[in-house]
Amino acid sequence: MKHRLSTWSKCAVVFSAFVALGAVEARADVKLEETYSTYQLRGLSREAIHEDLHRVAKRDRDGLIDGEMSNDLHWNFRFAAAENSCRVSSDEIVLKIYILLPRWVDEERANSVLHSIWNTYFQELKAHEDGHKTIAVAAAERISKLAHDATASGSCTALERSLNDAAKRIVEDSERAQNQHDLNSQPFDL
Numbered sequence: 001m002k003h004r005l006s007t008w009s010k011c012a013v014v015f016s017a018f019v020a021l022g023a024v025e026a027r028a029d030v031k032l033e034e035t036y037s038t039y040q041l042r043g044l045s046r047e048a049i050h051e052d053l054h055r056v057a058k059r060d061r062d063g064l065i066d067g068e069m070s071n072d073l074h075w076n077f078r079f080a081a082a083e084n085s086c087r088v089s090s091d092e093i094v095l096k097i098y099i100l101l102p103r104w105v106d107e108e109r110a111n112s113v114l115h116s117i118w119n120t121y122f123q124e125l126k127a128h129e130d131g132h133k134t135i136a137v138a139a140a141e142r143i144s145k146l147a148h149d150a151t152a153s154g155s156c157t158a159l160e161r162s163l164n165d166a167a168k169r170i171v172e173d174s175e176r177a178q179n180q181h182d183l184n185s186q187p188f189d190l
Contacts, residue, residue, distance in 0.1 A: 029144040032137065033096045038103040044110055046117055050190050053102070067125045068100040069132035073171060075143050077163055079156040086156035088163070091147040095140040099129050117190070124188045131181050139174035143167045 039056055043049035058065040073095050080089035102125075104110075104118055146166050152159040 029091065029148075030093045030095060030137070030140045032140070033094070034133075035096070035098050037098070037100050039100065040105045041102045042104075042106050044106055044114070046114065046190065049104065049114075049118070053190060057102070058100075065100075066102065067129045068098075069129045069136070070098045071133075071136040072096040072098075073136065073140055073143070075167055077147055077160060079160060081156050085151055085153045086159045087149075087151040088147040088159070091144065093140050093144045095136060097133055097136060099133070101126060101129065121188060121190045128181075128185055131185075132178055135174055135177045135181060139170050142170045146170075 039058075041049050041052045041056065043052050053066070054064065058068070074093070076092045077088050078090045079086050102122070104122075107115065107118065110118075146163050150159065150163060152162070
């Protein structure tokens with residue numbers, strides 16, 4: 001049976017099982033915070049793990065969710081006016097990423113064939129979610145680049161509006177890229 005993967009474009013549910021890994025710099029100007037959580041799968045055969053996946057994994061209107069990446073992207077531009085112009089004096093771009101993946105709790109008791117099946121499945125799932133993460137980080141970095149040396153003649157209100165509009169378009173582009181990533185992904189099976 002094939003499983004569909006899901007991506008959230010906005011931060012949705014905070015899981016009680018989050019394991020915070022702390023803040024990591026995506027680049028000097030983007031603060032990246034990653035949080036991982038897991039749900040447990042049990043079984044000593046492919047069929048048993050598959051059955052447990054159908055029992056415990058999250059679902060949405062499109063079906064089973066094996067793994068999930070969601071993100072929350074915020075930015076704040078500060079401005080300085082000088083004579084008849086305005087420039088960005090500082091910025092803060094924060095990207096919070098939440099990744100949910102399964103954890104196979106019976107792994108130590110399983111045979112090598114089942115280990116190989118699990119490892120293939122898990123690596124494909126993790127690579128897919130990492131692809132979503134890459135898209136989100138790229139969007140945050142594009143927003144950061146907007147502010148670098150941004151100046152405009154006239155009021156700071158116009159520059160602020162222009163930068164915020166551009167940042168919102170980047171987020172919309174990123175959401176389309178996330179959806180396309182799901183559509184382009186090869187389905188994989190446990």
